Amino acid sequence: MGPLSVNELISENTNLFLAFIIGIGFGFVLEQSGFSSSRKLAGVFYGYDTVVLKVFFTAAITAMLGLLFFSLFGWIDLNLVYVNPTYLTSAILGGIIMGVGFIMGGYCPGTSFCGASIGKLDALVFIGGLFLGVFIFGLGYNLWEGTYMANFLGSPKVSESLGMSDGIFAFILIIIALAMFWVAEWAEKKFPREEY
Amino acid sequence: MTKSKERKVRPYINPYVGGVLLGLVLLAANFVSGRGLGASGAIKSTVVTAMNTVAPEASANSGFVKEFGEAHSGSPMKTWLVFEMMGVLVGGFLSGALAGRLRFKVEHSPKITSRRRLIFALAGGVLFGFGSQLGRGCTSGSALSGMAVLSLGGFVTMMAIFGTAFALAYFFRKNWI
Numbered sequence: 001m002g003p004l005s006v007n008e009l010i011s012e013n014t015n016l017f018l019a020f021i022i023g024i025g026f027g028f029v030l031e032q033s034g035f036s037s038s039r040k041l042a043g044v045f046y047g048y049d050t051v052v053l054k055v056f057f058t059a060a061i062t063a064m065l066g067l068l069f070f071s072l073f074g075w076i077d078l079n080l081v082y083v084n085p086t087y088l089t090s091a092i093l094g095g096i097i098m099g100v101g102f103i104m105g106g107y108c109p110g111t112s113f114c115g116a117s118i119g120k121l122d123a124l125v126f127i128g129g130l131f132l133g134v135f136i137f138g139l140g141y142n143l144w145e146g147t148y149m150a151n152f153l154g155s156p157k158v159s160e161s162l163g164m165s166d167g168i169f170a171f172i173l174i175i176i177a178l179a180m181f182w183v184a185e186w187a188e189k190k191f192p193r194e195e196y
Numbered sequence: 197m198t199k200s201k202e203r204k205v206r207p208y209i210n211p212y213v214g215g216v217l218l219g220l221v222l223l224a225a226n227f228v229s230g231r232g233l234g235a236s237g238a239i240k241s242t243v244v245t246a247m248n249t250v251a252p253e254a255s256a257n258s259g260f261v262k263e264f265g266e267a268h269s270g271s272p273m274k275t276w277l278v279f280e281m282m283g284v285l286v287g288g289f290l291s292g293a294l295a296g297r298l299r300f301k302v303e304h305s306p307k308i309t310s311r312r313r314l315i316f317a318l319a320g321g322v323l324f325g326f327g328s329q330l331g332r333g334c335t336s337g338s339a340l341s342g343m344a345v346l347s348l349g350g351f352v353t354m355m356a357i358f359g360t361a362f363a364l365a366y367f368f369r370k371n372w373i
């Protein structure tokens with residue numbers, strides 16, 4: 001059955017309409033969780049507010065389990081679901097640059113749109129920076145194309161790389177997440193902040 | 197100085213509930229389109245469109261635009277992520293309106309000025325924008341969506357983003373605490 005658009009069960013325009021609807025859900029949940037606030041987001045790096053860690057890992061695990069169960073029930077063909085390719089060099093380097101941007105800017109791209117939607121001007125300026133950063137990447141593309149394409153490993157799953165089944169990996173990830181949630185709850189008590 | 201708080205602001209939802217809901221949104225994205233969520237891809241679409249419009253000749257020779265064209269047919273603005281991000285603006289606004297959080301504001305630590313906050317926001321945005329292109333997606337498209345489909349690259353990028361931010365947190369503490 002799924003994915004609907006890949007299996008051509010819905011038209012391209014329906015797919016784009018559903019993208020808009022799913023986007024509304026995305027923005028709504030981000031805002032309801034407090035992701036429109038940069039100081040709340042940055043809190044995870046100082047321990048006073050770990051909402052990022054809790055929401056992020058709960059979401060990743062929910063979707064991961066959902067996909068595994070959907071596949072088990074025959075509702076989705078996982079072979080048709082896009083697995084992000086792994087270019088090891090750029091995955092690490094890009095991640096490091098994004099990490100610097102995160103601690104300086106307090107937002108990531110998705111959350112900055114969410115923040116801007118409720119009037120956060122710092123989020124709006126961050127978005128201006130995003131456009132500039134993407135443009136700079138585009139302008140100098142030839143300069144970093146080598147780095148961008150280096151160490152291509154295909155689209156491996158982390159479970160394959162570790163030599164275990166998807167289910168076992170998911171189980172271990174859940175245990176790790178529970179341990180992190182425990183540390184997160186402890187950190188919020190240890191480094192409390194009343195108002196920010 | 198007294199702060200007038202005439203409007204009632206509703207609290208945020210429980211983060212674990214928020215996480216499950218976000219996970220279901222991500223699951224829905226995969227079920228419908230066969231791909232996860234994203235954010236920086238919509239910005240890339242816009243930048244490619246701007247480059248095509250402002251400097252069509254230079255743009256046609258750009259490896260960046262070519263690479264984008266190979267992955268997307270049709271207009272760069274008629275892509276899944278562009279529509280999804282328009283939805284994010286609507287969804288965020290609706291949530292903020294329901295919760296009483298709509299307000300123009302520069303959010304920052306009381307220890308720093310708004311001006312300093314905005315300079316750092318701009319610099320952070322530039323770096324995040326650049327990094328999202330190099331890393332083939334941001335926190336949404338590469339880290340979160342990648343993790344949900346167990347992509348090795350997704351896990352690597354996630355660890356690099358959060359690890360770096362955590363490692364540098366001490367140097368930028370004045371901005372936040």
